[in-house]
Amino acid sequence: MAKKDASSSSIELPEGYKPTTKEPFMNERQTEYFRRKLQAWKDEILRESKSTLDTLQEDVGSMPDVADRASTETDRSLELRTRDRQRKLISKIEQALRRIEDGTFGYCEETGEPISLKRLDARPVATLSLEAQERHERSERVHRDD
Numbered sequence: 001m002a003k004k005d006a007s008s009s010s011i012e013l014p015e016g017y018k019p020t021t022k023e024p025f026m027n028e029r030q031t032e033y034f035r036r037k038l039q040a041w042k043d044e045i046l047r048e049s050k051s052t053l054d055t056l057q058e059d060v061g062s063m064p065d066v067a068d069r070a071s072t073e074t075d076r077s078l079e080l081r082t083r084d085r086q087r088k089l090i091s092k093i094e095q096a097l098r099r100i101e102d103g104t105f106g107y108c109e110e111t112g113e114p115i116s117l118k119r120l121d122a123r124p125v126a127t128l129s130l131e132a133q134e135r136h137e138r139s140e141r142v143h144r145d146d
Contacts (some may be wrong), residue, residue: 011029013036017118018121021119026103037121038100042093042097045093046090049087115127116130117131
């Protein structure tokens with residue numbers, strides 16, 4: 001099976017295209033739709049990260065007011081935690097893009113069944129169907145209560 005070059009896709013999507021259940025699951029249009037959605041999400045996160053880095057490089061040591069400096073440090077700490085979560089999200093986005101390339105995107109890792117288009121549109125990095133995710137969360141709650 002030949003791998004498609006993700007950067008030079010020849011698949012045209014009509015303006016305002018949204019995947020529907022009336023078409024074959026994970027056909028070329030659907031996979032292209034999700035590839036573009038994931039790539040745009042990743043690009044947006046990377047742009048925000050660059051902006052954060054620029055902000056974090058500003059010198060706060062020269063702030064004369066201790067309260068201002070403390071407030072700025074708290075803001076920076078929060079921003080760094082947010083960026084760490086986004087770094088993990090980028091990893092999930094990259095994994096989803098790899099699943100698109102290898103043909104496993106959109107299928108539940110646990111059951112092999114298709115994940116609903118509605119769920120994928122809301123959370124394109126999802127790897128479990130809603131039912132499998134709920135089972136997983138119930139199981140986590142049980143183990144956490146032990």
